Amino acid sequence: MPSNIRVRFAPSPTGKLHVGGARTALFNWAYARRNGGTFLLRIEDTDEGRSTPEYERAILEGLHWLGIQWDEGPDIGGPCAPYRQTERAARHKELAQELFGRGFAYRCFCTADRLEKLREEQSKNHLKPEYDGLCRKLSKEEVERRVQAGEKCVLRFAVPVGETRFLDHVRGEVVFQNKEVDDWIMVRSDGTPTYNFVVVCDDIDMGITHVFRGEEHLVNTPKQVLLYQAFGKPIPEFGHLPLMLGTDGKKLSKRTGDTALQDYREKGYPKDAIINFLCLQGWALNGTTEVFSVDQLVSHFDVKDVSKAGAIFDIDKFQWLAGEYIRKEAHTEFAEHCLPFVVAAGLATEAELRARWEWYLKVATGEQERVRTYGELPPRIAYLFGADADFKWDDEATKNAKKHAAGAETLRAYDAWLDERLAAGKKPTELRDETKAWIAARGLKIPALFQPLRCALTGQAGGPDLFDIMELLGVEKVRARIRRGAERLAS
Numbered sequence: 001m002p003s004n005i006r007v008r009f010a011p012s013p014t015g016k017l018h019v020g021g022a023r024t025a026l027f028n029w030a031y032a033r034r035n036g037g038t039f040l041l042r043i044e045d046t047d048e049g050r051s052t053p054e055y056e057r058a059i060l061e062g063l064h065w066l067g068i069q070w071d072e073g074p075d076i077g078g079p080c081a082p083y084r085q086t087e088r089a090a091r092h093k094e095l096a097q098e099l100f101g102r103g104f105a106y107r108c109f110c111t112a113d114r115l116e117k118l119r120e121e122q123s124k125n126h127l128k129p130e131y132d133g134l135c136r137k138l139s140k141e142e143v144e145r146r147v148q149a150g151e152k153c154v155l156r157f158a159v160p161v162g163e164t165r166f167l168d169h170v171r172g173e174v175v176f177q178n179k180e181v182d183d184w185i186m187v188r189s190d191g192t193p194t195y196n197f198v199v200v201c202d203d204i205d206m207g208i209t210h211v212f213r214g215e216e217h218l219v220n221t222p223k224q225v226l227l228y229q230a231f232g233k234p235i236p237e238f239g240h241l242p243l244m245l246g247t248d249g250k251k252l253s254k255r256t257g258d259t260a261l262q263d264y265r266e267k268g269y270p271k272d273a274i275i276n277f278l279c280l281q282g283w284a285l286n287g288t289t290e291v292f293s294v295d296q297l298v299s300h301f302d303v304k305d306v307s308k309a310g311a312i313f314d315i316d317k318f319q320w321l322a323g324e325y326i327r328k329e330a331h332t333e334f335a336e337h338c339l340p341f342v343v344a345a346g347l348a349t350e351a352e353l354r355a356r357w358e359w360y361l362k363v364a365t366g367e368q369e370r371v372r373t374y375g376e377l378p379p380r381i382a383y384l385f386g387a388d389a390d391f392k393w394d395d396e397a398t399k400n401a402k403k404h405a406a407g408a409e410t411l412r413a414y415d416a417w418l419d420e421r422l423a424a425g426k427k428p429t430e431l432r433d434e435t436k437a438w439i440a441a442r443g444l445k446i447p448a449l450f451q452p453l454r455c456a457l458t459g460q461a462g463g464p465d466l467f468d469i470m471e472l473l474g475v476e477k478v479r480a481r482i483r484r485g486a487e488r489l490a491s
């Protein structure tokens with residue numbers, strides 16, 4: 001049912017889309033969808049030094065990729081356009097002027113030097129660093145005189161006395177004493193407005209009813225709530241989403257893992273696994289279901305159920321979850337998803353893979369049970385593409401093969417035996433039982449052949465069924481690799 005709920009995601013295009021930002025977008029979007037509300041995208045590009053159109057494009061593209069659609073935004077417009085903050089500068093000026101005219105803001109001429117001395121003094125006396133309100137007491141005449149004299153000034157918000165409350169769906173009712181809030185700067189001396197000011201101007205003009213954003217903004221909310229009151233506008237409902245923490249318990253950073261959505265996309269985490277995992281950062285479908293769909297998210301999401309405890313971004317769990325999604329994919333879907341990764345790894349071109357699709361499908365799905373991301377596939381299947389001459393054995397496979405003193409001899413004998421069978425037109429997959437009987441007849445245990453053979457064929461310690469691998473490699477490669485393997489083991 002349609003409702004008046006209006007939520008927004010308001011990224012600053014100063015970097016790639018952070019996983020925390022992606023979660024904020026998802027929660028806002030899910031909340032709007034569940035409640036028949038409107039979800040809008042606003043680009044907060046007022047930090048002109050750090051904002052770039054490339055980052056903006058990348059953020060939009062990342063959200064599109066996740067399947068998040070906005071109802072209003074810089075690319076599609078809407079009734080509150082423009083949705084790019086710098087394009088709203090004239091409106092911000094007008095609103096700053098309005099507050100100034102109504103006495104909610106004052107001009108401050110304090111120099112950087114004075115403010116620095118004030119801070120030093122406060123820190124010496126173990127006081128909170130804050131503006132002391134000196135210019136708040138200036139007479140109208142003096143302000144006018146100094147403006148006329150061309151003195152530089154900023155516009156500060158005049159925090160009133162009293163206490164202020166707001167509703168935070170994650171934390172309950174939040175109460176703060178106004179005296180804890182500094183007379184903060186609304187407009188800098190160069191005329192540019194600050195974040196806390198413009199965010200409220202835009203949220204009011206865009207009719208935002210609910211503000212859900214990261215906990216790092218909780219310190220800003222008192223300043224913003226006071227602004228709503230000054231403007232005489234209703235205070236939106238808030239929800240501050242818990243911080244994402246690295247496994248070291250500190251704020252998620254490059255130290256403990258990738259922080260950009262794009263990094264996980266490039267590593268080949270399935271999109272729905274990313275959505276699922278990001279939602280688990282502070283929210284749960286219920287106490288028991290860890291794997292849930294986007295539809296379930298939309299039909300169940302309520303910001304009231306978001307936990308305020310910091311969420312550990314546990315990469316092991318993320319990989320596990322990604323693997324769960326991969327296992328659920330149909331074989332063809334999985335092969336399609338992996339295809340760009342196989343091409344990017346240089347194993348084959350897309351045309352080559354499509355030309356032998358049935359073969360590639362078997363190659364890919366042979367590993368579907370084992371990989372956790374699409375990006376894990378190429379190194380595991382590279383042996384099927386490479387030439388025999390530059391074919392590498394990894395350490396574990398080599399160690400396994402060398403456990404068997406007679407490995408080279410066993411391989412040679414098996415090669416001779418295989419030669420007859422393959423010449424008689426048998427397929428490798430038809431030789432499973434006969435091979436086992438052959439091993440037993442030589443008084444050996446299975447690994448005595450299988451470990452040197454796997455190493456010779458794949459150079460890897462684990463992988464799909466050996467006979468499936470032989471089929472995929474083709475008779476010629478199989479024979480060449482077994483012979484070379486025997487040589488390498490003997491030397």
Ligand code: GLU
Nearest residue numbers: 010011012044199213217
């Ligand atoms: N532009 C701010 C940021 O990227 C968001 C501010 C908000 O959501 O209120 O952190």
